[in-house]
Amino acid sequence: MEDERPLIHTDPEFAVAETDVHVIEGSGTVIGTSLWKDAWRRLLKNKLAVFGLIVVITITVVSLIGPLIIKAATGYTYDFIPNNVVLIKSMPPLTGPEGSFSWAHPMGTDNSGRDLLARVLLGGRISLMVGIISTMVSLIIGISYGAVAGYLGGRIDNLMMRLVDVLYSLPYIILVIVLLAMFRSKTPVGQLVLLFIALGSVSWLTMARIVRGQVLSLKNQEFVLAARATGVSTTRIIFRHLVPNTLGPVIVYATLTIPSVMLTEAFLSFLGFGVQPPLASWGSLAADGIQNIGIFPWQLIFPGVTMALTLFSLNFLGDGLRDALDPQMRKA
Amino acid sequence: MLRFIIRRLLVTIPMILVVITLTWGLIRLAPGNFYSGEKKIPKAVEKNIREKYGLNKPWYVQYGRTMGHIVRLDFGDSLKYQGQSVNTIIARSLPVSATVGILAYLLALIVGITVGSIAALKQNSKWDYASMALAMLGISIPNFVLGPLLVLLFSLALYWLPPSRWSGFPSRSVVLPVLTLSAIYMAYIARLTRAGMLEVLRSDYIRTARAKGLRERDVVIRHALRGGIMPVVSFTGPALAFLLTGTVVVERIFALPGLGNYFIQASLNRDEPLILGIVAFIAMTLLIMNLLVDIAYAFLDPRIRY
Amino acid sequence: MSKSKGKLLEVRDLCTYFETEDGTVKAVDGISFALERGETLGIVGESGSGKSVSNLSVIRLIPTPPGEIVSGEIIFKGQDILLLTEDEVRKIRGRRIAMIFQDPMTSLNPFMKISSQLMEITQLHLGYDKSRAYNHAIKMLETVGIPDAAERVDSYPHEFSGGMRQRVMIAMALSCEPELLIADEPTTALDVTIQAQILELIKKLKQDTGTSVILITHDLGVVAGMTDHVVVMYAGKVFEQAPTRELFAAPGNPYTKGLLRSVPDPTDEQGKLYQIPGLPPDVAHLGPGCPFAPRCARVEEICRKEFPPFVQLNANHFSLCHFAGDVFDESRKESDSTIETEQ
Numbered sequence: 001m002e003d004e005r006p007l008i009h010t011d012p013e014f015a016v017a018e019t020d021v022h023v024i025e026g027s028g029t030v031i032g033t034s035l036w037k038d039a040w041r042r043l044l045k046n047k048l049a050v051f052g053l054i055v056v057i058t059i060t061v062v063s064l065i066g067p068l069i070i071k072a073a074t075g076y077t078y079d080f081i082p083n084n085v086v087l088i089k090s091m092p093p094l095t096g097p098e099g100s101f102s103w104a105h106p107m108g109t110d111n112s113g114r115d116l117l118a119r120v121l122l123g124g125r126i127s128l129m130v131g132i133i134s135t136m137v138s139l140i141i142g143i144s145y146g147a148v149a150g151y152l153g154g155r156i157d158n159l160m161m162r163l164v165d166v167l168y169s170l171p172y173i174i175l176v177i178v179l180l181a182m183f184r185s186k187t188p189v190g191q192l193v194l195l196f197i198a199l200g201s202v203s204w205l206t207m208a209r210i211v212r213g214q215v216l217s218l219k220n221q222e223f224v225l226a227a228r229a230t231g232v233s234t235t236r237i238i239f240r241h242l243v244p245n246t247l248g249p250v251i252v253y254a255t256l257t258i259p260s261v262m263l264t265e266a267f268l269s270f271l272g273f274g275v276q277p278p279l280a281s282w283g284s285l286a287a288d289g290i291q292n293i294g295i296f297p298w299q300l301i302f303p304g305v306t307m308a309l310t311l312f313s314l315n316f317l318g319d320g321l322r323d324a325l326d327p328q329m330r331k332a
Numbered sequence: 333m334l335r336f337i338i339r340r341l342l343v344t345i346p347m348i349l350v351v352i353t354l355t356w357g358l359i360r361l362a363p364g365n366f367y368s369g370e371k372k373i374p375k376a377v378e379k380n381i382r383e384k385y386g387l388n389k390p391w392y393v394q395y396g397r398t399m400g401h402i403v404r405l406d407f408g409d410s411l412k413y414q415g416q417s418v419n420t421i422i423a424r425s426l427p428v429s430a431t432v433g434i435l436a437y438l439l440a441l442i443v444g445i446t447v448g449s450i451a452a453l454k455q456n457s458k459w460d461y462a463s464m465a466l467a468m469l470g471i472s473i474p475n476f477v478l479g480p481l482l483v484l485l486f487s488l489a490l491y492w493l494p495p496s497r498w499s500g501f502p503s504r505s506v507v508l509p510v511l512t513l514s515a516i517y518m519a520y521i522a523r524l525t526r527a528g529m530l531e532v533l534r535s536d537y538i539r540t541a542r543a544k545g546l547r548e549r550d551v552v553i554r555h556a557l558r559g560g561i562m563p564v565v566s567f568t569g570p571a572l573a574f575l576l577t578g579t580v581v582v583e584r585i586f587a588l589p590g591l592g593n594y595f596i597q598a599s600l601n602r603d604e605p606l607i608l609g610i611v612a613f614i615a616m617t618l619l620i621m622n623l624l625v626d627i628a629y630a631f632l633d634p635r636i637r638y
Numbered sequence: 639m640s641k642s643k644g645k646l647l648e649v650r651d652l653c654t655y656f657e658t659e660d661g662t663v664k665a666v667d668g669i670s671f672a673l674e675r676g677e678t679l680g681i682v683g684e685s686g687s688g689k690s691v692s693n694l695s696v697i698r699l700i701p702t703p704p705g706e707i708v709s710g711e712i713i714f715k716g717q718d719i720l721l722l723t724e725d726e727v728r729k730i731r732g733r734r735i736a737m738i739f740q741d742p743m744t745s746l747n748p749f750m751k752i753s754s755q756l757m758e759i760t761q762l763h764l765g766y767d768k769s770r771a772y773n774h775a776i777k778m779l780e781t782v783g784i785p786d787a788a789e790r791v792d793s794y795p796h797e798f799s800g801g802m803r804q805r806v807m808i809a810m811a812l813s814c815e816p817e818l819l820i821a822d823e824p825t826t827a828l829d830v831t832i833q834a835q836i837l838e839l840i841k842k843l844k845q846d847t848g849t850s851v852i853l854i855t856h857d858l859g860v861v862a863g864m865t866d867h868v869v870v871m872y873a874g875k876v877f878e879q880a881p882t883r884e885l886f887a888a889p890g891n892p893y894t895k896g897l898l899r900s901v902p903d904p905t906d907e908q909g910k911l912y913q914i915p916g917l918p919p920d921v922a923h924l925g926p927g928c929p930f931a932p933r934c935a936r937v938e939e940i941c942r943k944e945f946p947p948f949v950q951l952n953a954n955h956f957s958l959c960h961f962a963g964d965v966f967d968e969s970r971k972e973s974d975s976t977i978e979t980e981q
Contacts, residue, residue, distance in 0.1 A: 168570075170351060171618050173577045174595075174611055178355050181599035182362030263474055267581050270476045271596055286476050290585065293480045294488055304477030311472035319468075456703070536744040542699055543739075544759050544810065545731035554758070558749040634794045635748055 039248075042324040049320020055313035059306070063124030074104065076115040078122035079278040088113040090296045107302045110288060119280050120303050126281040127307065130195055131262035135254055137200025138261075142207025143250065149208070150215030151234070161212065164205050172202050173264070180273035188279040195274060199264055203257050210253055214246035248325045255318035259311040266307065282307040333630065337623065344619040351615040352402060352608055353395075359604050360391065398608070407609035412601045418609035421594060426613075428498060429590035433579050435510045437571070440517035445561060447518075448525025452533060452560070453552065463522065470519025475578055479512040479585040498588050513582045517571060521564050529560035558632065565632060569625045573618060645713075646850050647673040647696070647818060652710035654688075654695045661922040665691040665705075667874040673818070673867075678844065678851040680865035680882065682858065682897070686918050688874040689854045693820050697735055698727050715817070733763040736811035740823040742803035746795040752779075752806055753791045759813045778809040782839060801832035805839065812843060819844075820852045825860065837864055858901050862886060867954070870894050873919050873929035876948075880955040887973045890949075890957035890966035892934050928960070936961065 043049055071077055082088060089097075091109045093116075096102030107116035149160040176198045185191040218224065227236075266283030268274035275281040280288075282303045289300030389397075401408060407418035447467070451460045486493045486508065493507050532538060533556055541555045542548075580592030587593075591610060598606040630636045654666040666688040673679045683689040694700055695707050698719065712719040714735065719727060731737075739745045747755060756775035760766040766774060772791075779787035782805040795803060804824060811819055821840065825833035841864060844851055853864055861868055861882065868885045870878040870893065878891040889895050896914040916933040927942040928934070934941065940960050949962035959965060 166347065169347070169619060169622055171573055171576065171611075171614055173573065174614055175351070175354060175358070177596070178358050178599055178607065178611070182358050182602070259472070266474055267476060267577065270474075270581065271584065272600070283474075283476070286474070286480075290476070290480050293484060297480075297484055300477065300480050304474070304481070308469075308473045308477060311474075312468060315468055315472055536739060536741060537747040539699065540739060540745045540807075540810075541747065543697060543731055543737045545728045545733055545763060546758065547728065550758075550762075555747050555750070558747075633749065635796045 052313035052316030134199035138204035142204035146208035146211030150212035259314040408605040436514035444521025448522040452529035467519040528563040532559040680861040683871035736816040888969040
């Protein structure tokens with residue numbers, strides 16, 4: 001008994017203090033909400049962001065199922081060229097070949113008599129797909145790179161970030177243009193894959209920086225220490241513990257990257273380096289449309305306005321997300 | 333500061349060489365070449381051409397030769413535009429692109445900073461909402477949509493401005509290309525300025541300035557603006573890279589004989605010397621402009637000293 | 639025009655509210671205090687008590703979208719500041735009433751030289767030309783004890799240490815020889831040793847120039863050494879006001895007593911640190927009774943139901959409490975007995 005050393009002092013002077021913090025009557029109860037519920041609530045309050053969300057979802061849905069409906073109703077697809085030579089010409093919206101009113105082509109036709117609505121919807125599919133997949137490519141690369149750099153820290157981090165700095169100051173777009181010009185894929189699908197990679201490799205840099213910054217500030221927090229103390233491997237710590245906590249800024253940046261990537265794809269297609277015929281994206285449709293801008297302006301206006309509307313909504317959504325996840329930036 | 337500049341310049345040169353090498357690599361790796369057009373060239377002619385351009389030598393010899401010339405700033409003659417040296421072409425087309433680009437960015441700065449500042453000062457007012465909505469529109473309308481729409485409106489409908497003719501700076505032919513190019517940057521800068529100013533206006537030193545009895549005008553212009561435009565200064569670096577690509581599109585739309593247009597043509601034609609020449613020039617311009625932006629940053633923020 | 643009997647500043651029933659998402663925050667709800675010429679008034683309170691807001695209201699620096707001075711009078715040398723136009727108030731700010739703030743790190747413009755920041759005040763208010771303003775700036779820096787003033791006047795704020803920056807702030811504030819200096823927690827962000835220096839500086843400048851001072855702080859030690867009168871604020875109201883010595887010797891309010899008890903006493907044998915239980919209330923949702931009721935040691939039913947009266951204990955001593963008189967009597971007895979035991 002004599003060698004037993006008490007772990008806690010029994011001297012009353014060193015006794016653990018009684019805490020005085022207790023719920024005061026009348027101060028009201030605090031309802032805990034998780035970060036995500038809170039952010040979602042704030043997002044819904046932002047009318048512009050909700051508007052953006054609705055429009056984006058609408059356009060996505062229409063792009064996905066619209067072509068099927070049109071094909072079922074009228075038989076038109078994006079590459080359907082009519083057999084009747086008379087019909088191979090540009091027609092204004094809601095007009096038939098003789099100039100009379102017709103429901104056949106709500107957006108008119110292009111030079112080859114193809115239904116513009118079907119092509120705009122296809123453009124939507126392609127543009128959105130490119131936007132999303134390329135963003136995901138840049139997300140995967142950027143998150144991995146940034147998280148590893150941030151967590152490992154020290155010299156490795158330094159080196160990795162120097163590389164990012166160097167790459168950042170390169171004229172990426174120029175190289176991408178040269179790449180696409182030189183390596184014209186034989187198939188339209190092949191070209192798409194090329195685009196995914198090329199576009200994805202443009203935006204991962206900023207993502208890497210963001211993620212690294214977040215990881216740097218998170219890694220010294222206690223939950224990381226706890227994970228390490230219980231022997232969790234480094235990889236697991238990085239991907240299962242740290243990355244989920246960086247999701248806030250990542251989501252915001254991703255939502256803002258999608259329109260930016262779509263814009264890049266659009267202008268690449270516009271210049272002829274992007275999506276190849278018979279496929280179409282909004283950018284290539286715009287390029288086609290400019291040819292006849294004086295006589296048939298709708299060939300440019302329809303794809304152009306649709307694209308602008310989509311980007312508009314995505315930007316509002318991205319802004320709204322940023323405000324919702326970061327309350328300090330709020331207006332009042 | 334001087335050491336910083338020298339260090340940066342020393343890093344810049346290898347980077348330009350890296351970019352040129354990458355470009356050269358891409359061109360050479362790609363299947364086909366300048367001469368693989370639709371026309372079939374007789375074998376004998378092809379052999380002559382290969383000898384003339386040294387295409388029958390191993391790749392590293394060709395690379396060495398090319399780079400050797402390039403470091404002496406000799407990019408050779410364009411393959412497509414017979415008899416014209418790449419340097420001549422660049423010299424001729426640069427002023428066009430530079431004019432449009434510089435005017436566009438200046439316009440964007442003036443309009444953007446003003447609109448953004450006013451929006452910040454009148455936060456949540458109608459002016460604020462309206463200008464930010466307009467800015468959002470500016471970011472969302474691609475320039476290849478905006479350009480033709482402007483042409484539609486101002487040239488074809490109103491006959492005010494010429495659709496696509498280039499008469500140099502002080503002429504009306506400058507207006508539409510510059511506006512088209514400038515729009516998206518006006519929008520970005522307005523938003524950045526608003527955000528920057530809002531942040532600064534909340535800070536303690538602005539409260540001090542007001543407590544000193546300064547007029548609101550002085551508080552904004554003398555005190556707030558310096559800090560508020562910092563995001564715009566940082567933005568200028570990456571903005572320049574995008575400005576380049578924007579110029580390319582604008583030159584295509586308005587058929588301007590600028591650097592961008594030549595670049596696209598050269599890429600489509602696989603005109604290797606011209607491609608390398610333009611790429612080198614662009615890379616150099618970008619890197620130097622980035623350096624200038626960093627120096628400007630140091631000037632504006634006395635806490636930063638290299 | 640009401641007579642203010644030679645008082646420099648008299649605040650009457652000032653109410654400043656803020657509209658927030660959570661409701662109307664009554665940051666300052668009907669406070670009154672006065673300052674005589676040449677006096678130093680201390681305003682004490684915890685965070686959120688309204689002490690800063692009340693003083694920002696004096697020079698009308700409340701950001702107006704969320705905040706608004708709803709009612710009251712602020713009589714400065716016979717004129718009600720709340721009735722003046724914006725231009726007229728601006729002429730008073732910096733010239734006749736000057737304010738210095740808590741954090742000298744962020745209160746100076748990092749992008750401007752110190753000289754410019756000093757010069758613009760005298761150029762604006764006193765019409766000095768450039769060279770006169772420049773020399774005056776150097777002189778002010780010397781007055782506040784910055785060494786090598788003539789060389790350092792063209793530096794930037796980040797080249798100074800925290801204590802130096804606060805001296806620069808004081809120099810800026812006193813440039814036009816204002817009649818009133820409001821110091822909002824001037825030493826809270828500084829090291830303890832620097833704190834003493836800054837307070838001494840303020841004291842000395844006050845003696846030299848005759849400026850009256852309002853000193854806002856949460857630190858009772860600062861109040862004891864520097865002030866003539868004290869106002870104790872809580873939840874946007876004045877809970878007690880008295881001459882400093884009397885407040886410390888015989889407080890008439892349980893809150894004040896609690897504050898005084900919270901000051902650690904190194905000579906105390908007990909060794910336990912006292913703290914007032916609980917947390918300051920949510921000023922957007924106050925109950926009908928005394929705001930301090932949830933935390934008060936001698937709370938009774940009436941405290942929770944009815945708002946306490948503002949009791950006058952003697953000529954200069956007031957307390958907001960249902961039992962002000964009792965508390966005051968107890969305090970006097972305690973201090974008498976302390977004096978007895980000390981003798």
